[in-house]
Amino acid sequence: MRVTRFAPSPTGPLHLGHAFSALTAHARAEGGTFLLRIEDIDRQRSKPEWERRIYDDLRWLGLEWPKPVMRQSERISDYRAVLERLWAEGLLYPCSCNRRDILEAASAPQEGGPRFGPDGMIYPGTCRGHDRSGPLPEDMPLRLDLRQAMRRIDGRLRWTETGTDPGQREIDPAALIESVGDPVLARRDMGTSYHLAVVIDDADQGVTEVVRGRDLLEATPLHVALQRLMDLPVPDYHHHRLIRDETGRRLAKRDDARAIGLYRAEGASPADIRKMIGL
Missing domain, CATH: 3.40.50.620 (HUPs)
Structure with missing residues (x-):
């Protein structure tokens, strides 16, 4: 159904x-x-x-x-439980950067200038080396170490598109890392982020087809990666015209x-x- x-x-x-x-x-x-x-x-x-x-x-x-x-x-406690699990697995790290910090780091000559993906400006990994021991930090932005996370996933990321230009889609984890960077999974004062909450909610509600605008098409590979990482079902995606x-x-x-x-x-x-x- x-x-x-x-x-x-x-x-x-x-x-x-x-x-x-x-x-x-x-x-x-x-x-x-x-x-x-x-x-x-x-x-x-x-x-x-x-x-x-x-x-x-x-x-x-x-x-x-x-x-x-x-x-x-x-549902903040539900999101928190998933964050606790990812933290215990060493896949999250706290990030103290603000937007100006990220812009300056991304603009460094060795970075080739700022690039943008589904989570905004692609994060250059400034805080990736921060301490990941101890309890899950409270009220602090948390990023997913996407390189570490993708090592847990075998093969390419696949899903079915039923909207405009329907068919099978796939992306290599390495290409996802290049196009997304380390996304924020918990924002300050929210306890979660859109990307984390939406995949957990869709799974908990048994959603079989996600219907949304084409402006969110770029976020789909990241959502599929999170679903695979957390052993959640991957629904079909129907991206419609705007x-x-x-x-x-x-x-x-x-x-x-x-x-x-x-x-x-x-x-x-x-x-x-x-x-x-x-x-």
Whole structure:
């Protein structure tokens, strides 16, 4: 049975791009289960009022989902348990670098200038030699030593893409290390990171197909690597087209003019929204 999910963050209003993603995930789950998950690990930006509006907008679009809804802020202990395991295996290290430190290190002549991947600027490994003994550090960024982690995985990383340009995908661990660097798995004041939380949540919810925008396509090899490292199932991935404005930019939460709630207030119907986004 296919299980899909829509996992918004309550940090602003849902816009037309969210409507497209939610409706696509719902359609892909036909005959199976469509889940809603609230990704609220960013406690500073997440607001209860935005979460309430997510529920209202999705119901107005005609979507339903099983209750209760999984909320990431209630799962910090689950993420912590995985971090404890990875720390005990010597795969994590504390990082004291800020963005300026990383930029300066990455800009050194021997590094060839800063490069960017799914976790932002590719980290040059400045803190990789920090002490990894003792208990898991509290409230400090933790990075995955990707080179060490990939030594635990046999063969290439493989997954199935069901969205645009569907087919089998694979990447060599060495290529992943080159294109990602050492990703952050626990951020200060969050207790986790997007990359860690999303793969744990998808596994715990039994998600069989991850439906999301093409802007996250680049993160998929890292997510598959984490799944393999933690012995989690690797779901199929369906990366869909992005909804863009008249200038070609993808929509963001700052695009209040395209918020679903505003269209509702102006008298639009769910059918009007579907037409706007090409469904």
